Amino acid sequence: xxxxxxxxTLLALGTLxxxxxxxxxxxxxxxxxxAHMRSMMETPPDAPKVAMLVHPKMVALDLxxxxxxxxxxxxxxxxxxKDKSPVSTDVGIPLVATHSFDECPGDLDILFVPGGTLGxxxxxxxxxxxxxxxxxxxxxxxxxxxxxxxxxxxxxGLLKGYDATAHWAVADLLPLMGARHVxxxxxxxxxxMTGGGVTAGIDFALALAALMxxxxxxxxxxxxxxxxxxxxxxxxxxxxAGPERLAEARESRKWMDGQARLAAEAAAKRLGT
Amino acid sequence: xxxxxxxxTLLALGTLxxxxxxxxxxxxxxxxxxAHMRSMMETPPDAPKVAMLVHPKMVALDLxxxxxxxxxxxxxxxxxxKDKSPVSTDVGIPLVATHSFDECPGDLDILFVPGGTLGxxxxxxxxxxxxxxxxxxxxxxxxxxxxxxxxxxxxxGLLKGYDATAHWAVADLLPLMGARHVxxxxxxxxxxMTGGGVTAGIDFALALAALMxxxxxxxxxxxxxxxxxxxxxxxxxxxxAGPERLAEARESRKWMDGQARLAAEAAAKRLGT
Numbered sequence: 001x002x003x004x005x006x007x008x009t010l011l012a013l014g015t016l017x018x019x020x021x022x023x024x025x026x027x028x029x030x031x032x033x034x035a036h037m038r039s040m041m042e043t044p045p046d047a048p049k050v051a052m053l054v055h056p057k058m059v060a061l062d063l064x065x066x067x068x069x070x071x072x073x074x075x076x077x078x079x080x081x082k083d084k085s086p087v088s089t090d091v092g093i094p095l096v097a098t099h100s101f102d103e104c105p106g107d108l109d110i111l112f113v114p115g116g117t118l119g120x121x122x123x124x125x126x127x128x129x130x131x132x133x134x135x136x137x138x139x140x141x142x143x144x145x146x147x148x149x150x151x152x153x154x155x156x157g158l159l160k161g162y163d164a165t166a167h168w169a170v171a172d173l174l175p176l177m178g179a180r181h182v183x184x185x186x187x188x189x190x191x192x193m194t195g196g197g198v199t200a201g202i203d204f205a206l207a208l209a210a211l212m213x214x215x216x217x218x219x220x221x222x223x224x225x226x227x228x229x230x231x232x233x234x235x236x237x238x239x240x241a242g243p244e245r246l247a248e249a250r251e252s253r254k255w256m257d258g259q260a261r262l263a264a265e266a267a268a269k270r271l272g273t
Numbered sequence: 274x275x276x277x278x279x280x281x282t283l284l285a286l287g288t289l290x291x292x293x294x295x296x297x298x299x300x301x302x303x304x305x306x307x308a309h310m311r312s313m314m315e316t317p318p319d320a321p322k323v324a325m326l327v328h329p330k331m332v333a334l335d336l337x338x339x340x341x342x343x344x345x346x347x348x349x350x351x352x353x354x355k356d357k358s359p360v361s362t363d364v365g366i367p368l369v370a371t372h373s374f375d376e377c378p379g380d381l382d383i384l385f386v387p388g389g390t391l392g393x394x395x396x397x398x399x400x401x402x403x404x405x406x407x408x409x410x411x412x413x414x415x416x417x418x419x420x421x422x423x424x425x426x427x428x429x430g431l432l433k434g435y436d437a438t439a440h441w442a443v444a445d446l447l448p449l450m451g452a453r454h455v456x457x458x459x460x461x462x463x464x465x466m467t468g469g470g471v472t473a474g475i476d477f478a479l480a481l482a483a484l485m486x487x488x489x490x491x492x493x494x495x496x497x498x499x500x501x502x503x504x505x506x507x508x509x510x511x512x513x514a515g516p517e518r519l520a521e522a523r524e525s526r527k528w529m530d531g532q533a534r535l536a537a538e539a540a541a542k543r544l545g546t
Contacts, residue, residue, distance in 0.1 A: 061498070064337045064364065068471070071364045079366075091337065091344045093352075093368065147499075168499055185503045197499025198341070199475060207505045216518075219508040223522050225334070226420075226441055226470025228509025229502035230458045232480045235492040236501025245489075249496050 057119030115147025388420025
């Protein structure tokens with residue numbers, strides 16, 4: 001395959017290098033670019049306030065999917081955690097909160113909790129996290145989650161009497177904490193909106209965007225992120241995967257999901273559900 | 274909505290706080306958890322080597338989608354850039370390369386380039402980036418991209434004579450640099466695999482996973498990330514959006530896409546395409 005790095009390419013790169021070194025700086029271009037970027041990133045003063053929890057052992061995609069949608073809509077997105085020390089993610093990229101719990105505004109438009117089973121378990125057992133979520137969740141316009149994040153909302157008492165969903169592997173734990181599990185990709189019940197596992201975050205965020213900003217705004221975002229998915233296989237749900245693959249998947253997650261059950265049972269005891 | 278932060282919840286949180294302070298540390302649990310996490314994160318010695326470019330003004334989701342798939346498969350994923358200073362992303366989360374260009378192995382299994390129009394434009398005009406990609410791309414088993422990243426591959430001379438795709442807004446620029454644009458979500462031509470805009474990265478990565486590790490392995494990942502997408506609208510492609518919405522979207526991106534055209538024309542001149 002070395003024919004791709006052929007002489008012509010090398011010459012072309014050499015030319016570019018020379019041009020780049022010799023060319024006088026074009027003063028107008030960078031300014032126009034900077035202005036364009038600024039206007040795209042700017043948060044209007046009346047932008048909805050969004051607090052997205054980040055926590056150790058979280059799944060990055062649970063957050064980045066919805067965050068991408070919210071940022072394109074120029075929502076005022078904050079990443080919140082106890083402090084600003086980096087938290088670990090499944091992909092190995094550390095995330096840092098922009099706001100500590102103390103700095104997070106009291107009245108939010110959206111409170112959002114991502115997942116990551118073992119990270120969610122830690123949050124379900126952490127009184128500081130639960131107290132923060134219970135406080136902001138009681139006042140937020142929308143209380144939302146993706147993946148195993150619904151277990152954390154439920155452990156904070158925020159899904160008692162609500163329809164909800166979570167990652168398929170742990171969704172059956174929701175009723176322990178007073179929620180009704182509805183087997184849909186995105187479930188809305190009054191001001192609660194919860195999504196299934198990981199990739200459901202994109203569907204969740206577009207659905208919420210439509211409710212908050214109208215269908216046309218959500219459609220614009222969908223076109224921007226070219227969201228016309230074509231999964232190569234039909235294997236995204238237990239039903240699609242079939243009993244054999246499901247059994248294998250459950251077996252490989254057994255210890256982890258067992259931890260989630262223990263945390264849900266402990267939360268149920270505290271909540272009296 | 275303050276009824277959700279009711280007395281019972283406060284009491285429950287109080288109980289948890291007390292329990293957490295009083296309970297003796299369970300020595301076995303954290304160790305089991307740590308071992309489980311380690312085994313999940315561990316990279317086998319024969320894991321495919323993946324270099325994923327990170328660059329200023331990139332779209333985080335372009336990277337995180339495929340990276341999630343590769344990490345679940347325990348591929349040896351490196352984030353590469355000129356140096357280890359943080360690069361900016363569309364969502365405001367800075368990313369830091371794990372390896373500089375110099376530190377990146379010469380022979381890769383996968384070379385991957387994410388998008389982000391203005392960031393891609395900068396890369397298309399940057400001889401250091403193009404030289405790195407041309408070198409590693411000439412030897413990599415798979416040369417891949419998502420979104421506007423295909424323009425960067427093309428500017429490095431890596432798509433001359435190949436079928437490819439890119440974000441719908443700029444895919445028409447590919448032929449300027451010697452590629453044939455094929456209007457599909459994921460396009461494979463020999464060892465090149467390119468995806469459409471942003472969210473196409475998940476479809477791309479699952480398709481590549483199936484080719485590299487077999488269909489069953491890809492299906493397992495798909496179930497883990499619950500990838501059974503349900504977009505709330507049919508608005509993910511220009512065809513779905515229809516002419517009016519497309520015209521509006523093109524107008525709002527006009528300056529940015531114009532920059533991409535200028536960079537593609539300059540690259541075409543260098544490449545002689």
